[in-house]
Amino acid sequence: MAAEQNIWSENKKICRICLHIDPRALDMFKSYYEERDTLYCDMLAYCSKVMVNMKDGLPPYLCRNCIAHLIDAYEFNLECEETEKNFHWLLTILD
């Protein structure tokens, strides 16, 4: 079977993260976090050590619950980086 062939049912979408079946799950390679205009697959790669690839043969779906966790984790990471940047900038002007 070719790796790119989708063996994961559109009707029984199994979540790549928690293994739950959620008919409302989204394909992480096609769905965006609109506020940041960022694909969920890129957010997952950014927030975890999981390497996701459209052709890895694993389920492409994320359930709604895991998407909510992913958005929290992504926003938390961005906030950490932004604050770090701001502190470094502050140090340069206080020097």
Ligand SMILES: [Zn+2]
């Ligand atoms: Zn899930």
